[in-house]
Amino acid sequence: MDAQLNCLKCGGQLPADLSNRGDLAPCPHCKTKLQLEVFPAFFRSPGAVQTGERIMIEGESGCFYHPQKKAVVPCEACGRFLCALCDVHLDGRHLCPSCLEAGQRKQAIESLQDKRVIYNRQALVLSLLPILISGLAAIYMAVRYWKAPLSMVSPMRWAMPVALVLGILQASLLLFILVAWAVTKS
Amino acid sequence: MARATPAYKRLPGTGYHYRIPPWTMLLLFFVMGIFVLLFRGRRTQLWIGKEHLLAVESDGYTEHYKRFDYRDIQVLAVRKTVPGLIANVLLGTVVLLFIVLSIVVEDPVGRGFSWGFLGFFGLLLLINVLRGPTCQCQIRTAVQTLDLVSLNRLRTARKAFATIKPMIEQSQGSLNPASATIFSRPPVSGETSQPPSSAES
Numbered sequence: 001m002d003a004q005l006n007c008l009k010c011g012g013q014l015p016a017d018l019s020n021r022g023d024l025a026p027c028p029h030c031k032t033k034l035q036l037e038v039f040p041a042f043f044r045s046p047g048a049v050q051t052g053e054r055i056m057i058e059g060e061s062g063c064f065y066h067p068q069k070k071a072v073v074p075c076e077a078c079g080r081f082l083c084a085l086c087d088v089h090l091d092g093r094h095l096c097p098s099c100l101e102a103g104q105r106k107q108a109i110e111s112l113q114d115k116r117v118i119y120n121r122q123a124l125v126l127s128l129l130p131i132l133i134s135g136l137a138a139i140y141m142a143v144r145y146w147k148a149p150l151s152m153v154s155p156m157r158w159a160m161p162v163a164l165v166l167g168i169l170q171a172s173l174l175l176f177i178l179v180a181w182a183v184t185k186s
Numbered sequence: 187m188a189r190a191t192p193a194y195k196r197l198p199g200t201g202y203h204y205r206i207p208p209w210t211m212l213l214l215f216f217v218m219g220i221f222v223l224l225f226r227g228r229r230t231q232l233w234i235g236k237e238h239l240l241a242v243e244s245d246g247y248t249e250h251y252k253r254f255d256y257r258d259i260q261v262l263a264v265r266k267t268v269p270g271l272i273a274n275v276l277l278g279t280v281v282l283l284f285i286v287l288s289i290v291v292e293d294p295v296g297r298g299f300s301w302g303f304l305g306f307f308g309l310l311l312l313i314n315v316l317r318g319p320t321c322q323c324q325i326r327t328a329v330q331t332l333d334l335v336s337l338n339r340l341r342t343a344r345k346a347f348a349t350i351k352p353m354i355e356q357s358q359g360s361l362n363p364a365s366a367t368i369f370s371r372p373p374v375s376g377e378t379s380q381p382p383s384s385a386e387s
Contacts, residue, residue, distance in 0.1 A: 008265040008322060020361060024266055033266040037351060040358045042260035046328070116249050125247075151249055153194045153233050153242055 005036060052083030064096070075099055107149065116152065119145035120159035127166035132177070135170020138163045194233035194240055197349060199342040201335030203227040203243065208269075230336045232346060237357075239325070239350060241334070252332065254325060256357035261326040262350065264343050270320035277311040317341070 005014045012029035014036070024033040052069040055062055061071040063083035071081035075096035088095045091111050095103070103109035107116075119141055127138035142164040150157065204211065205227045214222045228243040228250070239259070241252040281304060288300035323337040337343040 005261065005263075008263055008324060024264070035264040037262040037347060038361060039259055039261070039354050040361050041258055041328070042326075044328075111253070114251050116251075118244075118247055118249060122247050152251065153196070153231075153240070153249075 005038070007032060008034065052085040077103070110152075113149075113152075116149055118151050119148045120150060120156055120163065123163035123167070124156075124159045127163040127170065132170055132174040135167040135174065138167030139171060142167060194235050197232040197234060197336075197346045199232065199336040199338065199346060201230045201338050203230060203335060230334075232334065232336050234349060234353060239353075241332070241336075254327060254332075256354045258327045259325060259350075259354050259358075260328065261324075262347055263324045263326070264337075264340065264347070265322045265324075266340060267320045267322050270314065270318070270339070273314050274311065277307055277314060280307045281311055 005019065006012065007014055007027040007029060009032040010027065010030035012027065014034070015028065018025050018027075018034065019036040019038040021035070024035050026032065027034055052063065052066060052072075054068060055070050061081050063069045063071050063086055064080040065086050066083050069083035069085065072084050073082055073087050073094045074080065075082055076093045077095055077099035080096050080098075082094070082096050086096055088097060088100050090100065090109065100109070100112070104112045107113050123138050123141035123145070126134045126141060142160050146160060205225045206214075211222050211225055214225070228245050230241060230243050233240040233242060237255060239254040239256070241254070243250040243252075284300050284304035284307060288297055288304055291297050291300055317339050318341040320338055321340045321343050323334040323343050325332050325334055334343075334346075337346050
């Protein structure tokens with residue numbers, strides 16, 4: 001990539017002395033006040049692409065996905081031999097593309113998760129709604145998703161038990177009302 | 187029992203991906219009241235982890251995550267913006283108007299209303315002044331540039347940068363000031379674009 005910085009407002013190229021000043025400085029083009037913190041990664045050139053070495057000696061282990069290429073590492077999840085092209089290095093582990101894809105699909109690899117449904121908050125909101133039937137829904141949510149992954153940043157571990165207790169209270173109240181109504185009618 | 191240390195620590199600042207422009211929300215507030223918050227969109231916050239910065243967008247029931255590895259962050263940029271100043275001017279005008287009204291109006295009920303509105307808008311003005319100037323923040327990596335909407339006040343952005351910067355420098359090394367001049371000119375063929383960093387020395 002070309003090592004250049006542009007103004008956030010006018011898009012004009014910024015001079016080098018505007019970066020890492022620790023304070024706001026005006027853009028030379030539009031006079032907007034900017035602060036830029038530039039890090040060494042800005043100057044890093046993209047690394048060479050690993051394509052995998054071809055097998056030269058008969059009997060050498062080949063890649064599971066590219067049999068003509070030399071295996072360099074086994075997948076730490078399934079044990080398949082991988083060439084440099086297929087080796088995906090993630091969180092200090094060597095994985096093959098299939099395990100990576102499966103891990104992402106099953107949400108088994110936390111660092112690949114880009115979305116989570118927060119069931120414990122849903123259950124808690126349902127249990128707090130002043131509609132008696134929502135207590136049953138809260139109980140269902142709490143039981144069905146008791147082991148579902150929590151929020152990565154604010155897990156609220158107490159939410160699911162509280163939702164379950166409140167849900168049971170609401171359901172009991174509903175049951176009591178129904179029984180009282182039936183008794184009164186009979 | 188020892189408590190497990192949390193994986194992420196929250197950075198100051200909360201922002202929203204508004205579905206409509208914020209000034210429209212202000213106008214709609216007088217029509218829809220509190221229900222205008224339905225147009226506010228996802229809440230965004232920044233969290234720092236051991237190896238990456240995590241941008242979390244949440245609608246309350248679903249969270250969306252974006253990770254920025256400290257090794258990959260190239261630039262953090264802040265631009266001072268004017269909406270904070272505009273809001274101050276508008277709120278200041280309204281406050282002045284109600285000060286004049288509360289002096290001029292002699293009817294006790296009218297004066298009461300004037301004082302009430304004066305208090306409300308005065309409080310908004312005070313909060314806006316105390317929060318400081320507004321800004322736009324961006325984070326840049328080799329493959330993307332993202333607006334950090336949670337850092338929408340200059341003071342918050344500076345606090346957040348002061349927390350993030352040491353983590354990035356710990357991961358990448360700090361930039362040699364002399365090497366910063368490289369990006370002002372096009373790279374010469376055959377020249378290495380890797381600057382010397384203090385971590386390497």
